[in-house]
Amino acid sequence: GVDIVANKDNRFYFIQVKTAYLDDSLKASFTIKNSRFDIFKQNNDMRYVFVVRFSSPLSTPTKTITENMFFAFTNVEIDKAIDDGVIYKGDSEISIKFKFDTQSYTPYMYNKRECMKITYNMDRVI
Numbered sequence: 001g002v003d004i005v006a007n008k009d010n011r012f013y014f015i016q017v018k019t020a021y022l023d024d025s026l027k028a029s030f031t032i033k034n035s036r037f038d039i040f041k042q043n044n045d046m047r048y049v050f051v052v053r054f055s056s057p058l059s060t061p062t063k064t065i066t067e068n069m070f071f072a073f074t075n076v077e078i079d080k081a082i083d084d085g086v087i088y089k090g091d092s093e094i095s096i097k098f099k100f101d102t103q104s105y106t107p108y109m110y111n112k113r114e115c116m117k118i119t120y121n122m123d124r125v126i
Helices: 034-040 075-083
Strands: 004-008 011-021 027-033 046-055 066-074 093-100 107-110 115-117
Touching: 011 027, 027 034, 027 046, 034 075, 034 093, 046 075, 046 093, 066 075, 075 093
Parallel strands: 011 046
Antiparallel strands: 004 011, 027 093, 046 066, 093 107, 107 115
8 A cells, every 4th residue: 555655844655656557559557445545545645656657769679668657646636536537436446547648648547438637747746
Protein backbone atom coordinates (compact mmCIF):
# COMPACT_ATOMS: atom_id res chain seq x y z
CA GLY A 1 0.00 0.00 0.00
CA VAL A 2 2.77 2.48 0.81
CA ASP A 3 6.08 2.47 -1.09
CA ILE A 4 7.64 5.64 0.32
CA VAL A 5 7.19 7.61 3.52
CA ALA A 6 8.50 11.17 3.34
CA ASN A 7 8.72 13.85 6.01
CA LYS A 8 8.54 17.58 5.38
CA ASP A 9 8.10 20.23 8.07
CA ASN A 10 7.21 17.54 10.66
CA ARG A 11 4.42 16.19 8.44
CA PHE A 12 4.51 12.67 7.04
CA TYR A 13 3.46 11.91 3.47
CA PHE A 14 2.68 8.42 2.22
CA ILE A 15 3.40 7.63 -1.43
CA GLN A 16 2.29 4.66 -3.49
CA VAL A 17 3.91 4.18 -6.89
CA LYS A 18 2.19 2.24 -9.66
CA THR A 19 3.86 1.40 -12.98
CA ALA A 20 2.42 0.33 -16.34
CA TYR A 21 3.61 0.17 -19.92
CA LEU A 22 1.96 2.20 -22.66
CA ASP A 23 0.45 -0.22 -25.18
CA ASP A 24 0.25 0.18 -28.95
CA SER A 25 -3.11 1.99 -28.65
CA LEU A 26 -1.49 4.57 -26.31
CA LYS A 27 -3.27 3.27 -23.21
CA ALA A 28 -2.04 2.22 -19.76
CA SER A 29 -3.96 0.65 -16.86
CA PHE A 30 -3.38 0.62 -13.11
CA THR A 31 -5.18 -0.89 -10.12
CA ILE A 32 -5.36 -0.06 -6.42
CA LYS A 33 -6.86 -2.49 -3.93
CA ASN A 34 -9.96 -1.04 -2.26
CA SER A 35 -8.81 -2.24 1.15
CA ARG A 36 -5.57 -0.22 0.85
CA PHE A 37 -7.25 2.85 -0.65
CA ASP A 38 -9.98 2.95 2.01
CA ILE A 39 -7.39 2.94 4.82
CA PHE A 40 -5.98 6.24 3.57
CA LYS A 41 -9.21 7.70 2.16
CA GLN A 42 -9.60 10.26 4.95
CA ASN A 43 -5.86 11.01 5.14
CA ASN A 44 -4.88 14.05 3.06
CA ASP A 45 -1.23 13.00 3.21
CA MET A 46 -1.55 10.06 0.76
CA ARG A 47 -0.13 10.46 -2.75
CA TYR A 48 -0.33 8.19 -5.77
CA VAL A 49 2.30 8.36 -8.49
CA PHE A 50 1.45 6.56 -11.74
CA VAL A 51 4.51 5.89 -13.90
CA VAL A 52 3.86 5.27 -17.59
CA ARG A 53 6.73 3.51 -19.35
CA PHE A 54 7.13 3.62 -23.13
CA SER A 55 9.70 2.91 -25.82
CA SER A 56 11.72 5.94 -26.75
CA PRO A 57 11.69 7.22 -30.32
CA LEU A 58 15.48 6.86 -30.02
CA SER A 59 15.14 3.06 -29.78
CA THR A 60 16.73 1.00 -32.54
CA PRO A 61 15.89 -2.49 -33.84
CA THR A 62 18.67 -3.88 -31.65
CA LYS A 63 18.30 -1.68 -28.56
CA THR A 64 15.10 -0.55 -26.87
CA ILE A 65 15.34 2.59 -24.78
CA THR A 66 12.55 2.92 -22.23
CA GLU A 67 11.39 6.32 -21.02
CA ASN A 68 9.08 7.23 -18.16
CA MET A 69 6.50 9.90 -17.53
CA PHE A 70 4.67 10.25 -14.26
CA PHE A 71 1.35 11.54 -13.03
CA ALA A 72 0.77 12.47 -9.38
CA PHE A 73 -2.58 12.54 -7.59
CA THR A 74 -3.72 13.00 -4.03
CA ASN A 75 -6.13 10.45 -2.61
CA VAL A 76 -8.76 13.21 -2.57
CA GLU A 77 -8.34 13.67 -6.35
CA ILE A 78 -8.65 9.92 -6.90
CA ASP A 79 -11.79 9.80 -4.75
CA LYS A 80 -13.33 12.72 -6.67
CA ALA A 81 -12.58 11.01 -10.00
CA ILE A 82 -14.36 7.91 -8.67
CA ASP A 83 -17.38 10.04 -7.71
CA ASP A 84 -17.31 11.72 -11.16
CA GLY A 85 -17.27 8.33 -12.92
CA VAL A 86 -13.83 8.84 -14.48
CA ILE A 87 -12.36 6.00 -12.38
CA TYR A 88 -14.15 2.68 -11.85
CA LYS A 89 -14.30 1.30 -8.30
CA GLY A 90 -15.27 -2.37 -8.25
CA ASP A 91 -15.85 -4.72 -5.34
CA SER A 92 -12.17 -5.42 -4.69
CA GLU A 93 -10.12 -2.88 -6.64
CA ILE A 94 -10.05 0.51 -8.29
CA SER A 95 -9.30 0.52 -12.01
CA ILE A 96 -7.47 3.56 -13.35
CA LYS A 97 -6.98 3.95 -17.08
CA PHE A 98 -4.91 6.49 -18.98
CA LYS A 99 -4.96 7.18 -22.69
CA PHE A 100 -3.17 9.62 -24.94
CA ASP A 101 -4.73 11.39 -27.89
CA THR A 102 -3.18 9.96 -31.04
CA GLN A 103 -2.79 13.42 -32.64
CA SER A 104 -1.80 15.73 -29.77
CA TYR A 105 -0.59 13.11 -27.24
CA THR A 106 -2.67 14.90 -24.61
CA PRO A 107 -3.10 12.57 -21.59
CA TYR A 108 -6.54 11.62 -20.29
CA MET A 109 -7.89 9.50 -17.47
CA TYR A 110 -11.00 7.66 -18.61
CA ASN A 111 -13.71 5.15 -17.88
CA LYS A 112 -16.38 3.81 -20.26
CA ARG A 113 -18.33 7.06 -20.60
CA GLU A 114 -16.32 9.67 -18.75
CA CYS A 115 -12.96 11.25 -19.61
CA MET A 116 -10.79 13.85 -17.88
CA LYS A 117 -7.69 15.65 -19.17
CA ILE A 118 -4.76 15.08 -16.78
CA THR A 119 -2.05 17.42 -18.09
CA TYR A 120 -2.15 19.18 -14.69
CA ASN A 121 -1.07 15.94 -12.98
CA MET A 122 1.74 15.19 -15.43
CA ASP A 123 5.25 15.56 -13.96
CA ARG A 124 3.64 17.29 -10.99
CA VAL A 125 5.38 17.48 -7.64
CA ILE A 126 2.90 17.23 -4.77
